Amino acid sequence: MNPNRIRKLILGTQFSYIDFIIPLLLAGSILLLAPIAADCEFNTDEGINLMKAVLYGQGFALYQDIWNDQPPVFTIALSFWMSLFGNTLVSARLMTWALSFLSIFSFYQLIRLQFGRMSAFFGALFLINSYQFVDLSVSVMIGLPAIALMLFVVYLLVSSHSAFTHKGQQTRRLAAGFVLALSLQTKLFVSFLMPIILILVLPLGRNFRIQVDRKSLSQLLQFFLLVLSTYIFISLTSQSLNSYDQLVATHVSAREVLGYQHKTLFFMLRKGWLNDYYLYILAGLGCFFAVRSWKLFTLVPIVWILGFLVTFYNHYPVRLHYYTLLAIPMSWLAAMAVYHSTVMISNYIANRFAASNNDRSTIVTSKSDRLYGYLFNVLASLTVLLTIYSISLEIHRSVVYQHSFCEQPIDAEIVSRLREYPKGVDRSWLLTDRPIYAFYAGLLLPPETAVFSQKRISVGSLDSKEIIRILEEYKPEQVLIGRFKELLLNDYYFQKYLQDNYLKTPIGEELEYYTRVDRRSDRGIRNERYL
Template sequence: MPKLKNIFIHLLIMSLFVGFVLAIRFKPITQSLELDYDEGLNLIKAFLYGQGFSLYTQIWNDQPPLFTVILSQWFHLFGQSIFAARFLIILFSALLIWCFYQIINSELGKIPAFVATLVLFTSGLFIRLSFSVMIGIPSLSLAMLSIYFLNLYQKQYRQPFLILSGGLLALSLQIKFLTVFLIPLMLFSLALTNVTIFPKKQLKIILQPFLWWLGSLGVVFLLIGLCFQQFSHLDQIFESHFHQPSEIKLVNFNNFEYLKKIISPDYEYIFLAFLGILTIIIKKQRNGLLPLAWLVTATLILIKHKPIWYHHYLLLTIPISWLAAYAIASFLDFCKNWHHSKSLKIKKFIFLILSATFIFLMITTPANPKGRPPTDVEVIQLLLKHKNSTHWVFTDRPIYAFYAGLRVPPEMAVISYKRLNSGDLTSKQLLTILQNYCPEQMVLGRWISQIKSDSDFMAYINENYSKIYTDEKKTVEHYLLNKVHKCTPKHSLE
């Protein structure tokens, strides 16, 4: 019964977190057409997968398969809507926050854990990313759950925790490969534990925890990859990521400038993290080596990786918040040198101040960027008007097709900057897709100038399509297939 009571309390706390995020960000969650272009890509992949199309062989996909599968099943249970998808991300965010708090609470106590959670939640872009349909939060939440179970193993030395930790990190990797850098860091943390509990044991006994952890990670990762034929299409996953020509004009390729820009709202948190690092070094706190190694490794990755995007900041803000907890713990230790009664009063006072600060920061933390409002509802209305006679929609912004409940050619489900910039998707290939599917409707809303610069592509459109809508800024165009046309589709809905 005590265990059931604890589970209920933890679920209640996570529910309150979810409710709080919904309350303070209800408008952008429910009314923003698209918080990020990646939302449209993730939504349409899940939609197509739910329609029976397979990943990699039919749906072009440059990411691991797990999030698409999870989101597709979520739609099956709760209906296909942008709110349902964003609510799923909020749940992943709640899991991340819960794991983060529990890990620090077990190491440093409630107040440092509370402050660190406050720092994380109010950091630059965390709230906004907590409901954007993107893969960063889901991947990192499972990675934090993996660290949580590793933390439990290091305290209780129970093998199931080790197996769960490895398996959960595999799930994280099958959502986004970027968490792969945590593998050596977690192995290092495990090694520190083994040195403590097995100082004079045989090599076989010392290596056993590593084998269990790596074994569970490898088995789960391989099973998912084999199930979705992931390893037969590694070119899709790696080609566009590692063949990005630099565009000096874009700030995203200027790593130092862009990093400085995205961390600028959190300089005070970085100062706390710096104090936390000093505490770890001076007091030789082994537990603090994991977040410290995480921060150093993630910083080196982001300095080298090109291009970097704002959502990569999560890789920094988690260890920064974690390290800040050590600074708070050091301050509380200082308070303990005072008379006990005074110390207790001070702790209560600190807790009240922090609680008030938490509520204030939650309310005042801006939702920026607020997402793209539904200014192009006319396009969605046009798609819906002709939905009954439409088999396919050709679009460079799949969010429109998702809102209308229409399919896009699966080969172009991911029409992203990385794919176009790397040369993986060319104008010639787009023309071939157009010819093969003969989509009854076409919407251009992101790469108009790039697509229309190809003369063969435009010649085909002018011959077979009629433009019936252009917005005032001429950034969105809608076309209908001519009733009398020369296009013969090579792909049907079946």
């Protein structure tokens, strides 16, 4: 093969069909690693998100009927997805996987534009193998989808820069503006990247000076108007603008909740280091090369990391799945280190050949020598990096298949018991703090309890008085308590209400199961003494 073609294939930056196939294969490997069909919750948020989507599909309105402390896009998208592909856990997880593919594709293209295919390939490998990325790629949670959309925005803005293309620049910027609004309406924790978005949108010239002219100002105005109008449109149609208590107050109040203080940035960084120590080291080397080159796009991952550290330094809880926000720029810098190391090794080998031929004034001109240098360089990089990757991959695979990420298994016997219970005339309701069981059994939750979380209970927006009011209003045929069993069953009023209106049925050690009994003829009358 022609050495130039080999070099173009490995180090080329022009888009080719292979640049779609490689990210697809990498994303496909996740399906082999992750237990996507496992009957367990990777996180209790899975059950919450699934039931919010089911209730939304049944006609209940977000924020008005369905209590929801997150922006609306993921719930709406998941409801639409399941209406097309079925209300199953695997179907919902495949939607998250599709968005994971979008993140891998966007990240790969970002690296390819700057450093070529080989560095892009390794950068994507680093990202996939980072702590919890595989698990989050098939978890019905909103974090990774929001990150994937934001990463796609960064790719669109970088690719629209004149350094990479002169066609369709404004079209890409406008598309990025629309997707940016979707990302912010999926989960707001990606908003710390707005300074990077601003840097990429501004018409910067050499030495990072803003080049102001009528055309650039017009394009900038169009971009932000599109972001703002799309964001407001989604807020108006979902009625989230009037939901301050759910969207903002709950999260602000949760900062003072006892027990969250240990979930800090440093705790997350320590967990990340234990799993991705090699990525930290390579990212450090990448920082050296980025500062040395002092170019706009090579400094973006450093700004990203600094923004993340500043934003979450005094924030809690910093959950472990936030780590992906840090793994992305670290993988970016690691890919940069791979590229510059490759170039340095290649130049060193070429100079050695030149020296051996008594020609120190020029780089190797022989095609065979260049080919040998490139192949030696690639093989050396592959050997070292794939060794690191294979070791960490084996560790990760063993963790995945031991289901250490499965917080709670789903008991098939309990699901069967819930399904077999006689259904109500109109709708069959189940009150539970484990909404995944309602999803599996095909039952509905009272929409006010779709989010039955520690955060909500701790801040007082879901106390025993509110739960009793909901029980009186919906009169669910079954009650299943698990996560907050000790807290709820030790409450006198809640326990008294269950004793008067429900019959306890043995079902296991971890869950308490109750079925409704009608002992009074005035069952439809509101029982005020519990409220």
